[in-house]
Amino acid sequence: MTLTTIFRPVVATAALTTVLGFSPLLTAIAQAETLNGAGATFPAPLYERYAREVRKKHPELKVNYQAIGSGGGIRQTIAGTVDFGASDAAMKDDEIAKVKNGVILVPTAGGAVSVVYNLPGVNKLRLSRKTLPDIFSGKITNWNDKQIKADNPGVNLPDQPIKFVVRADGSGTTFIFTNHLSSINPYFKGRIGANTAPKWTLPNALKGKGNPGVAALVARTPGAIGYVEYDYATKNNLRSAEIQ
Numbered sequence: 292m293t294l295t296t297i298f299r300p301v302v303a304t305a306a307l308t309t310v311l312g313f314s315p316l317l318t319a320i321a322q323a324e325t326l327n328g329a330g331a332t333f334p335a336p337l338y339e340r341y342a343r344e345v346r347k348k349h350p351e352l353k354v355n356y357q358a359i360g361s362g363g364g365i366r367q368t369i370a371g372t373v374d375f376g377a378s379d380a381a382m383k384d385d386e387i388a389k390v391k392n393g394v395i396l397v398p399t400a401g402g403a404v405s406v407v408y409n410l411p412g413v414n415k416l417r418l419s420r421k422t423l424p425d426i427f428s429g430k431i432t433n434w435n436d437k438q439i440k441a442d443n444p445g446v447n448l449p450d451q452p453i454k455f456v457v458r459a460d461g462s463g464t465t466f467i468f469t470n471h472l473s474s475i476n477p478y479f480k481g482r483i484g485a486n487t488a489p490k491w492t493l494p495n496a497l498k499g500k501g502n503p504g505v506a507a508l509v510a511r512t513p514g515a516i517g518y519v520e521y522d523y524a525t526k527n528n529l530r531s532a533e534i535q
Contacts, residue, residue, distance in 0.1 A: 329357040330364020330377030332501035333464045333520040334400045338377070360501055362461020362487060368394070379463020380487050404468050405521040407509050407529040410434065410449070416532040417442045423534060424476035426453065426516065428483055429492045434514065449514075452494075456508045456517030459498035461488045468518045 328338075335358035342354040359367075361378035368376035369389045377399070387394045406423065408416055418426070422438045425431045431438060435448045458465045466487045473480035483489050497512065499505035502519045506527040509517045516532075524531050 325353040325355060326374045327355045328364075328375040328377065329359050329367045329373045331361040331379050331463045332358040332503060333361075333379050333402060333467075334377060335502075336522050336526075337400050337402075358501055358503075360458075360460035361463035361466070365461075380466040403521045404464060404471070404518050405524040405529075406516065406518050406532040406534060407506065407524050408516045408532055409509050409511075409513055409529070411513055413443075413446060413448065414530065415443075415446070416530070417535070418532050419535045420475050423532075424472045424479040427455070427472060427491075427493070428476075428479045429494065430478070432494060451514050454512050454515040455491070455493040455496040456505050456512065456515050457491055457493070457496050457498055458488075458505060459500050462501075463487060464502060464518065464520055465489065 335356065338356045342356065345352060345354055356377075361380055364373075364376035364378050365382055365386055367373045368382075369386060371391060381396060382394065406418065410416065418439070419442050422431065422442050425438060432453055433450065434453055435450045440446075440448055466485060469479075469483060469489055470485035472483070473485045482492060497508050497515070499508045499517070502523045505517045506519050506523045506529060509515045509519075509529055510527055519529075521531070523529075
C-alpha cells in the first residue's frame with residue numbers, strides 16, 4: 292500500500308462564525324431601523340454581501356458592520372453599544388452572563404484560515420503537520436531550516452530569518468488557527484495553546500490589526516509568514532502555503 296501525503300492551500304479547520312444577537316436587534320428589525328454590528332474581521336466580506344442583499348429586498352433597513360475583531364465584537368455586545376456582534380470563537384458563559392438583555396448565538400458562516408507568506412522566488416511552499424506548529428511556536432526561525440527544506444525538496448529556500456506576523460487584537464481567526472495547531476502538536480498546545488490572544492513566543496513578531504492588517508504586513512514584508520481568512524489571501528494576491 293502506498294501512503295500519499297496531501298497538501299492543500301488552507302488549514303484544514305472550519306470556522307464557525309457566530310452572530311450574537313439580543314432583544315434590541317429584534318426591536319430594530321421590527322421597526323425597520325438601522326442595525327449596527329461589530330466584531331470579527333474573518334467574515335466581514337461575507338457580511339458586507341449579506342447587507343447588500345438585505346437592502347435589495349428591504350431598502351428601508353440599513354445594516355452597518357464594523358470589522359474590529361472578535362474581541363471587540365464581544366466587548367461591544369456586553370456594553371450594549373451594538374445591535375449584534377460577531378465572533379469566530381463563541382462567547383464564554385461568564386461573558387454571556389454580562390449581557391443585560393440576554394444573548395442568542397446564531398451560526399452564520401464557515402470559512403478557512405490560510406497560511407500566507409512573502410518569499411520572493413518561492414512560488415510554492417509546503418509545510419507539514421510537524422513543521423507548521425514548530426514555526427509558530429518559535430522552534431523554527433530560519434527559512435532554510437532542515438525541516439522546511441525536507442518539506443520542499445528542490446526549492447531554493449533563502450538563508451534568512453522568518454518574520455512572523457500575528458494579530459494585535461483579540462481574534463477569532465487566531466483562535467481557529469491556534470486551536471488547529473494545538474490539536475495536531477502537543478508542544479504547541481503546551482507552549483502557546485488555543486486562545487484568541489495567545490502569548491506568542493516568537494522573536495520580534497510583527498502585529499497587525501484584524502485580517503486586513505496581517506495581510507498588509509505580510510504583503511510588504513519579504514520573509515514574512517502569517518495567517519488570514521482565505522478571502523483576504525486571494526484579494527491581496529498573497530501566496531498561500533500548502534498545508535498537510
